[in-house]
Amino acid sequence: MDIQSFLQSGLLESYALTQCTPEERKLVEEMLQQHPEARAELEAIELALEQYAQTQAVVPPAEVKDRIMQEIDSASPPMTTRLNSSAGRLLQAAAVLLLAAATYFWMQQRTAEQQLEASRQQSLALQQQIQECSSNLATQRAIVELLRDPKIRPVKMSNQINPAAIPSYVFNGDPAGPCKISVDVASLPVQPAGKYLQFWAIVNKAPVSIGMIKIDSLNGIQTFDCNPNAEGFAVSIEDNPNGNAAPTTVLMFGLQG
Amino acid sequence: MLRFAHRTKPMHTELIQGLQRQDRNALSKLYDMYSSALYGVVLRIVQSPELAQQVLQDTFLKVWRNSGSYDSSKGRLFTWLLNIARNTAIDATRTAHFRNKQKTEGTESLVSRPGNDAINPDHLGVREAVNALDEKYRTLIDLIYFKGYTQEEVAEETGIPIGTVKTRLRYAMNELRKVFGETNALAFLMLAEAIRQVLK
Structure with a gap:
């Protein structure tokens, strides 16, 4: 088809109005490629239609444009957002790494703390042992001091409930000096709750209360005012923390030698 | 052109x-x-x-x-x-x-x-020209160009024979191109743009 008959054919109008068959469309597009006149003619036809469309224009509400722009912004993030998101991923990785490191160090610290606590407990136990040892040593020294003192008369106290048990000693001071009587408390058996030990002097074969014995491992020797007329001594088990007028159960008993 | x-x-x-x-x-x-x-x-x-x-x-x-x-x-x-x-x-x-x-x-x-908020063609100085286009040609262009009807569908819808539809469409397109000649078109585009800016 030559260009003049093509321009007269009405095919360009049909093409502009999308009325062409696929074969017609193929022909029109070939002519458009080959003939600038055909392109100019199509431009003129389309321009006329476009102007006509403009006379029928209606301004859409502004929110339509807002919605479109929002949609494209959310659908295709710009370069900066993509950078941000990769920075975000980097941050996320860093956070995970940091968390892992924190967990590792926390566990390390926890182990260290546990070890430290165990050491502390051990040290505490050792301290207690040392304290006990030094207290025992002090008691033993005090006892040795008492034994060496010629003015002190030791009285061997035998266990009345369990005769096989280690005897305890009462150290009676010199009646001439400032009279004191010491009890080797550490060697006395520990009493259950609600049971108390009362210390007695035997005067004229009758018990006379000297006072209550305080069982205390740190205080190995307890000293009382002496009774110069004592023939012997006794320790009894009582229910009353302040003691009773007469011994209930005699635990230890010894006569002055 | x-x-x-x-x-x-x-x-x-x-x-x-x-x-x-x-x-x-x-x-x-x-x-x-x-x-x-x-x-x-x-x-x-x-x-x-x-x-x-x-x-x-x-x-x-x-x-x-x-x-x-x-x-x-x-x-x-x-x-x-x-x-x-x-x-x-x-x-x-x-x-x-x-x-x-x-x-x-x-x-x-x-x-x-179109509704009241249509750009008034009066302002564009082309209303008379558009009106000069006979109603029957405008309807034809509306159905085909705006609504995507095929010429056969237009014939079916309006009861006008297909041959008449084709002849009228050719005539309508020629008239439209006379209305929106090159000078008119450029003026129209500029005015339409100006009005859009005002309406924004």
């Missing part, structure tokens, strides 16, 4: 290149230039402002996503845009809801006039 065609191209070339490299400003500009004309057409097809707005939105999103498929050697940008808008609008009318609505309203609304 040739002179005008070449004068309008650089602006469009820039727009198209912007769209094709996904520059949102290009889409924004395109919307400002063509949304009213497209909305007018879409409104005529779907007959509902809500649906027309949805169609317009979908149209511009399709344009954004498929900007690479536009080939300037095959026609003007507006023709491409109008085809997308028209097809989107026709697809939207295929919903059951729309069919029901159409049945009750009848075919009369198919050639209805």
